[in-house]
Amino acid sequence: MLGEWTSRVRALIESVMAELGYGGIFLAAVVEVVFPPLPSDLLVPAAGVAAAGGVLRPEGVILAATAGTVVGALILYAFGRRGEPGVRRAVRRYGRWLGIREAEVDRALLLFRRYGAPILLVAHLIPGLRSGIAIPAGMSGMPLLPFSGLTALGAAMRAMLQTTAGMLLASHPLLLFSTLFLIGAIISMGWAVRALARLIFDKGRAGSGHSG
Secondary structure, three states, X not given: OHHHHHHHHHHHHHHHHHHHHXXXXXXXXXXXXXXXXXXXXXXXXXHHHXXXXXXXXXXXXXXXXXXXXXXHHHHHHHHHOOOHHHHHHHHHHHHHHHOOOHHHHHHXXXXXXXXXXXXXXXXXOOOOHHHHOHHHHHHOOOOHHHHHHHHHHHHHHHHHHHHHHHHHHHOOHHHHHHHHHHHHHHHHHHHHHHHHHHHHHHHHHHXXXXXX
């Protein structure tokens, strides 16, 4: 029963990924970075499942996901190069349509100033941060070449982990379903923690503003 159900799910995943192809993975990675409300943390592991079935090649999945993440990050980096006043004006005007709030820019800018360029590597493993950290990198005037290199390295690490996880899960049906459920729960918790942190940060700013 479980084996038959698993085979059907795998066939569905492989069919969807075959339709999307590497171009779909690339575009999804770009969109995920530029529009944070649209996470794709399940897409690359699903592509790994398809790679285990021979529908896609693992190196192609990793390359497409990495390239898409870098392109999306470069878009936000270029946006950050407008300078802090220009970024803040744009976020106040259009941020709600892009899923970016000024408080999130403040948090990312604080992290970047505290930890510097190495935060770019860690950021790609944290939902919500992998997109926002590119803006303060641009605002801080980080040179393009180091930014691109660190972003590509961090994105490749994430893509390799997710693709490998998908390939391993493909051969363990029960673990596959358990992990998909767990990933969904973690993503939900991550966005809940992000919302809570946003609320606390906003209250802290409001409190410091009143005290000043």
